[in-house]
Amino acid sequence: QVQLVESGGGLVQAGGSLRLSCAASGTIFSINRRGWYRQAPGNQRELVAHITTAGSTNYTEPVKGRFTIDRDNAKKTVSLQMNSLKPEDTAVYYCYANLRTTWYRQWFDYWGQGTQVTVSS
Numbered sequence: 001q002v003q004l005v006e007s008g009g010g011l012v013q014a015g016g017s018l019r020l021s022c023a024a025s026g027t028i029f030s031i032n033r034r035g036w037y038r039q040a041p042g043n044q045r046e047l048v049a050h051i052t053t054a055g056s057t058n059y060t061e062p063v064k065g066r067f068t069i070d071r072d073n074a075k076k077t078v079s080l081q082m083n084s085l086k087p088e089d090t091a092v093y094y095c096y097a098n099l100r101t102t103w104y105r106q107w108f109d110y111w112g113q114g115t116q117v118t119v120s121s
Contacts, residue, residue: 002026002110004095009115016119017083022095022112024076032098032107034071034078038091038117048093049080062088085119093117 008020020036035050049069051057057069066085071078078095095112 002028002099002101004097004110004112006093006095006112006115009093009117011118011120012085013120014085014087016085017081018085018117020080020082020093020095020115020117022078022097024097024099024110027101028076029100029102029105031073031076032100034069034098035096036069036078036080037094037096038089039094039114040088040091043091045094051078082117085117087119087121089117090119091117 003025004022006020006022008018012018031053033052036048037045038048039045047060048063049059049067051069051071053073059067066083068081092114094114097110098107100107
């Protein structure tokens, strides 16, 4: 089975940095795109960063210039470098991947379990 395992979350002071990583395991034929989402208490889940297999990226406006997404398809990992963290970045961060497990199957979305990022003032 495909699994996405996240790591790197934790507690950090405002202005600090964290690096999240997500490793995909299991039977994977092809990865289409990957990304990071987050959800703060009382808010809807929102896209943080997205990256295609070609390397094209997009970010939600509040994190532009501070966060950087990268991936290594050979290692089946995706990372999110978060710099200059702000209290409003506090949320549960979810790893996402759109992939298929065999050549003849549909593309499906997969999600990690989420990792807590807390930024104190």
